[in-house]
Amino acid sequence: MEVVDDIAEAHSIATVQRTVLKVIAKPQRIAGPIKEHSRRHYAAAMIAARHIVLFADYAQLYVQDADAHDRVMRAGAAMDPDRPPGGWTYDAVQVHRIALEPHSISVGTAREDLVETALAVHTSPPQLSANAEHIVEADLDVPTGIASVVGCTQPPNPENTLTVTPGRYRARVSYLASAPPTGSDPDVSGDHLRYQIDIWPATQLTALTVIRQGPSPWAG
Numbered sequence: 001m002e003v004v005d006d007i008a009e010a011h012s013i014a015t016v017q018r019t020v021l022k023v024i025a026k027p028q029r030i031a032g033p034i035k036e037h038s039r040r041h042y043a044a045a046m047i048a049a050r051h052i053v054l055f056a057d058y059a060q061l062y063v064q065d066a067d068a069h070d071r072v073m074r075a076g077a078a079m080d081p082d083r084p085p086g087g088w089t090y091d092a093v094q095v096h097r098i099a100l101e102p103h104s105i106s107v108g109t110a111r112e113d114l115v116e117t118a119l120a121v122h123t124s125p126p127q128l129s130a131n132a133e134h135i136v137e138a139d140l141d142v143p144t145g146i147a148s149v150v151g152c153t154q155p156p157n158p159e160n161t162l163t164v165t166p167g168r169y170r171a172r173v174s175y176l177a178s179a180p181p182t183g184s185d186p187d188v189s190g191d192h193l194r195y196q197i198d199i200w201p202a203t204q205l206t207a208l209t210v211i212r213q214g215p216s217p218w219a220g
Contacts, residue, residue, distance in 0.1 A: 064104035111190035134214025
């Protein structure tokens with residue numbers, strides 16, 4: 001596993017306030033696809049970032065509060081007969097590309113192989129990536145203050161975590177074309193993508209929202 005730290009220097013609150021862009025449109029608080037020009041865009045300060053290459057077994061990886069998620073699963077949620085494994089409903093697979101569980105977001109990948117991902121923490125929503133083919137957002141509760149990127153069948157790795165202020169975050173997953181990571185299997189089908197995960201503090205509950213809908217079917 002290749003892990004490269006890229007820790008950005010945090011701006012002061014005063015600096016962030018001076019650099020906030022003027023709001024160009026009021027935000028639309030709706031579930032489902034929305035027009036990109038209807039969202040607010042800020043000059044967000046990146047607090048920290050981590051670049052990760054891991055194996056996406058079963059074509060998925062997780063961004064989660066691993067300890068909090070594990071406690072909920074052990075308390076009985078894992079035995080719920082109505083619970084789709086990993087949160088993968090039909091819409092999650094075919095439309096959203098992500099699935100939701102307590103303290104965890106399952107991120108679908110185009111390949112069951114080594115994949116590239118990045119986790120970044122911001123003070124506020126960063127600009128949307130112009131090159132992303134698919135962008136989706138959802139809430140993520142991180143009560144322990146440890147946000148992790150975890151492979152589906154791998155135990156949490158301290159090198160793949162970032163320490164944040166405990167609380168609720170908004171998470172944005174962007175799917176971007178990428179070169180094959182070192183060690184990937186050329187015989188595995190599916191596009192090489194980088195899964196960019198950006199999180200920032202959230203004060204209100206907000207439904208899962210597809211910001212930019214990618215093609216469907218999209219993997220395999």
